[in-house]
Amino acid sequence: MNWAWQPDHHANFAWISNGLKSIQDATTDAQAAAAAQEWMGKIQLDRVTLQGAIKLLLEQDVDQAVLGNAQCASDKAKEYVVTMYLALGKSRIVPDQAPANGVNTGVSSGQVTSSTTNEIRETGRLSESTSSTRPARSSVPCG
Numbered sequence: 001m002n003w004a005w006q007p008d009h010h011a012n013f014a015w016i017s018n019g020l021k022s023i024q025d026a027t028t029d030a031q032a033a034a035a036a037q038e039w040m041g042k043i044q045l046d047r048v049t050l051q052g053a054i055k056l057l058l059e060q061d062v063d064q065a066v067l068g069n070a071q072c073a074s075d076k077a078k079e080y081v082v083t084m085y086l087a088l089g090k091s092r093i094v095p096d097q098a099p100a101n102g103v104n105t106g107v108s109s110g111q112v113t114s115s116t117t118n119e120i121r122e123t124g125r126l127s128e129s130t131s132s133t134r135p136a137r138s139s140v141p142c143g
Contacts, residue, residue, distance in 0.1 A: 002073045006045040026095040072142035
């Protein structure tokens with residue numbers, strides 16, 4: 001079962017521009033990993049942010065229409081989310097200061113914009129993950 005989008009357009013994606021407090025406050029590997037999971041939980045709720053995360057983490061260009069219609073995520077969106085959760089699960093995520101050349105993200109004209117390197121350092125290659133039967137974390141199912 002897929003989920004209904006919960007777009008963050010009313011807040012102009014402030015949590016992306018400002019970052020998550022859990023990421024900023026992480027001082028242990030466990031806190032950093034939990035913060036990455038929180039980030040994934042939020043990123044998957046909107047086609048715009050999911051499209052940006054796919055570009056950043058999986059290094060793939062995906063059209064928003066592939067991710068679902070204006071109301072609901074598609075099966076393909078679920079596949080991408082599962083792939084990203086698997087990649088994070090295989091990675092060792094550690095707390096660290098954002099590098100001087102780290103990722104600056106934002107949203108402009110309905111598109112996630114970013115610089116070219118990862119801000120949350122990870123030791124696994126995110127683009128190496130494949131598929132899984134683990135269901136995507138979702139909130140409101142689409143009928």
